[in-house]
Amino acid sequence: MKHFFSVADVDNLPQLVDEALQLKNNPFASEYLGKRKTLGLVFLNPSLRTRLSTQKAAIHLGMDVMVINMDKEGWALETKDGVVMNGSTVEHIREAAAVMGQYCDILGLRSFPKLQDREEDYSEDLFQKFIRFCKVPVISLESATRHPLQSLTDLITIRECWSEITRPPKVVLAWAPHVKALPQAVPNSFSEWMCRAQVEGMVDFVIAHPQGYALAEEFTRGAAVTHSLEEGIADADFVYVKNWSAYEDYGKIHSVDDRWMIDQNKLTLTNDAKVMHCLPVRRDVELASEVLDGPNALVIQEAGNRVWAAQAVLKRMLEQLAVG
Ligand code: CP
Numbered sequence: 001m002k003h004f005f006s007v008a009d010v011d012n013l014p015q016l017v018d019e020a021l022q023l024k025n026n027p028f029a030s031e032y033l034g035k036r037k038t039l040g041l042v043f044l045n046p047s048l049r050t051r052l053s054t055q056k057a058a059i060h061l062g063m064d065v066m067v068i069n070m071d072k073e074g075w076a077l078e079t080k081d082g083v084v085m086n087g088s089t090v091e092h093i094r095e096a097a098a099v100m101g102q103y104c105d106i107l108g109l110r111s112f113p114k115l116q117d118r119e120e121d122y123s124e125d126l127f128q129k130f131i132r133f134c135k136v137p138v139i140s141l142e143s144a145t146r147h148p149l150q151s152l153t154d155l156i157t158i159r160e161c162w163s164e165i166t167r168p169p170k171v172v173l174a175w176a177p178h179v180k181a182l183p184q185a186v187p188n189s190f191s192e193w194m195c196r197a198q199v200e201g202m203v204d205f206v207i208a209h210p211q212g213y214a215l216a217e218e219f220t221r222g223a224a225v226t227h228s229l230e231e232g233i234a235d236a237d238f239v240y241v242k243n244w245s246a247y248e249d250y251g252k253i254h255s256v257d258d259r260w261m262i263d264q265n266k267l268t269l270t271n272d273a274k275v276m277h278c279l280p281v282r283r284d285v286e287l288a289s290e291v292l293d294g295p296n297a298l299v300i301q302e303a304g305n306r307v308w309a310a311q312a313v314l315k316r317m318l319e320q321l322a323v324g
Contacts, residue, residue, distance in 0.1 A: 001137075001313065001316040001317050001320055002137055002317075002320060003131060003137055003138045003139070004137075004138075004139045004140060004148060004149075004313050004316075004317065005127070005131075005138070005140045005143065005146065005148065006140075006146050006148055006189075006192065007148065007151070007189075007192050007193050007196045009148075010152075013155075013193075013196055013197065013200055013202075014200055014202065016152070016312055016313075016316070017152070017155055017156050017159050017202075018159075019312045019315070020152070020156045020305075020308040020309055020311070020312035021156060021159065021160060021308065023060075023308050023311045023312055023315070024305070024307075024308045027060045027307075027311070028060060030060075030061055030062075030315055030318075031060060031061065031062045032062050033061050033062065033315060033318045033319070033322070034058065034061035034062040034063035034314070034318050035062040035063075036064075037062075037063050037064070037105040037106070037318060037321070038063065038064045038065070038066060038103065038104045038105050038106075039054075039058045039063045039064070039065045039066070039104065039105070039106050039107075039108065039314070040065075040066045040067075040068070040100055040103060040104035040106070040107045040108065041054060041055070041065065041066070041067045041068070041107075041108045041141065042068055042070055042100065042107060042108065042109045042110070042130075042141075043067070043068070043069045043070060043071070043110045043141070044070050044071055044077075044109075044110060044111045044112070045071065045110050045111065045112040045142075047110055047141065047142075048279075048280070049278075049279060049303050049306050050110065050141045050142065050149065050150075050306070051067065051141075053149075053303075053306035053307045053309075053310050054108060054139075054141065054149070054306075054310040054314075055067070056307045056310075057307050057308075057309075057310035057311035057314055058310075058314060060307075060311055061311060061314055061315060061318060063106075063314070063318075066103070066104065074091075074096070075090040075091040075096070076088055076089045076090045076091070077089060077090075077091060077092070077093055077096055078090075078091065078092045078093065079092075079093045079125065079126050079129060093126065093129050093130065093133060094129075094133050097129065097130045097132075097133035097134040098133045098134060098135070100134055101133070101134035101135045101136045104134075104136060105136060105137075105321060106136060106137045106138075106139060106314065106317055106318075106321075107130075107134050107136055107137070107138050107139070108138070108139045108140070108141045109127065109130050109138060109139075109140065109141055109143070110140075110141035110142050110143075111126050111127060111130075111142075111143055111144065112142065112144065112183055112185070113144035113145070113183050113185070115181055115183060115245060115250070115251030116250075116251065117250075118247070118250040118251075121144040121145065122144065122145055122216070124143055124144055124145060126144070127140070127143045127144070137317050137320070137321070139310075139313060139314070139317065142185055142186075143185065144183070144185065145183075145184065145185055145188055145189075146185055146188055146189040146192070147185045147186045147189045147278070148189055148193070149306065149309050149310055149313065150186055150189065150190070150278050150306070150309075151186075151189040151190050151192070151193035151194075152193065152309040152312070152313070153302060153305045153306045153308075153309040154190060154193070154240065154276060154278075154302065155193055155194075155197055155202070155203075156305050156308060156309055157276065157298060157301060157302045157305050158171060158202075158203065158238055158276075159202070160301075160305070161238075161274055161298065161301075162237065162238075167204075168198075168201060168202055168203050168204050169203055169204070169237035169238055170203075170204045170206065170235060170236050170237050170238070170271070171194055171203045171204065171205050171206070171236070171237065171238045171240065172205075172206045172207070172208055172232050172233050172236040172238065172239050172240065172273075173187060173190055173191060173194070173205075173206070173207045173208070173209075173223075173240045173242065174208045174209075174229060174232060174233060174239050174240065174241050174242070174260070174262060175187075175208065175209035175210060175213050175229075175242065175243065175244065175260060176241045176242060176243045176260055176261055176262065176285075176286040176287060177243065177255070177256045177257060177258055177260050177261055177285060177286065178243035178253075178256070178282065178285060178286055179256065179282070179285060180253075181245040181251050181252065181253050182243050182244055182245055183244065183245070184215055184216070184244045184245070184247055186242055186244070186278050187215055187219075187242050187244045188215055188216065188219040189219075190240060190242070191205075191207060191215060191219045191220050191223055192218075192219045194223070195219075195220065195221055195222040195223055198222055198223075199222065205222070205223050205224070206223065206224045206225075206226065206232050206236075207220060207223050207224070207225045207226070207232070208225075208226050208227070208228065208229050208231070208232025208233065209225075209227065210227060210254070210255045210257065210260065211227050211254075212246055212248065212249065212254040212255070213244065213246055213247075213254070213255075214247060214248060215244070215247055216247050229259070229260055229266070230266075230269055233262075233266065233269050233270050233273065234269050234270070235269075235270065235271045236269075236270040236271060236273045237270075237271050237273055237274070238273055238274050238275075238276060238298075239262060239267075239270060239273045239274075239275050239276070240276045240277070241262055241275060241276065241277045241281075241286060241287050242277065242278065242286075243286055258285075261284075261285070261286065261287065261288060262275060262287055262288065262291055263288035263290060263291060264288065264290045264291060264294065267291065267296060272296065273296060274296055274297075274298045275287070275291050275292075275296050275297050275298060275299070276298050276299065276302050277299050277302075278302075279299055279302075279303055281299070
């Protein structure tokens with residue numbers, strides 16, 4: 001694995017999931033693989049789970065880790081070419097990424113979309129430039145359109161919690177209300193990974209969202225889509241709760257309808273579904289406290305599994321570096 005940006009970078013998905021679960025049982029099995037290798041984590045936006053879990057994963061592999069919060073600690077970045085830099089930006093990504101590549105063997109980057117220009121966000125221009133100029137393997141810590149470490153984690157968690165062998169679990173991505181316009185990265189990515197997992201026979205996948213919240217087709221091919229929450233979650237085994245802003249009317253909020261919030265009453269429609277969320281979550285806006293505090297919530301186990309997802313991916317990258 002050279003870079004980790006989407007599910008397309010994974011050749012054997014069930015194998016990667018199994019490897020992550022093996023690492024959970026034996027975290028230090030490859031503790032010398034990353035010896036004398038440096039991981040740089042570059043954040044242009046805030047993070048709790050991604051930052052800490054990826055550091056922990058790297059520590060398990062014997063790596064040294066450096067973290068920079070570019071939004072607060074770095075120079076203001078210029079990302080466009082051909083700009084005369086006589087304004088607020090101080091350093092061009094061409095130099096900044098190239099310099100970081102001098103210090104690190106693998107680089108992680110988090111860069112959220114601005115949610116103003118869909119074409120610009122979905123071009124992933126900043127991410128692609130970062131890969132191009134740093135010249136070392138890059139792991140996505142969440143880009144404008146995807147959050148692959150989160151999605152791998154989610155699949156690991158579903159696999160870990162599903163012991164029925166006669167059928168795959170019904171997994172539902174359920175849109176939830178929110179007060180702010182959020183990116184589509186997590187639901188895009190979750191859908192992309194679940195559609196691939198469905199092809200592998202690992203899940204049956206359904207998306208439930210109000211009218212006006214369709215995700216880009218490239219992420220949802222193979223998914224069943226409904227505009228009824230009740231229909232979507234009927235007999236579900238896992239409900240993945242997430243808000244996102246509109247893709248078509250880009251970055252807009254069309255609905256804050258609290259009838260889309262999952263509470264204990266709605267869970268009675270499901271097959272006693274486990275409830276997932278990538279976190280952070282706004283209690284009693286996106287998801288009812290009674291669910292988050294109840295026996296069906298998987299959110300803490302899910303966040304814990306971020307370590308094993310990151311470790312499985314870093315291990316693959318280190319193995320690739322070792323063979324050159
Ligand atoms: N789920 C997730 O990526 O959490 P952070 O934004 O805190 O890293």
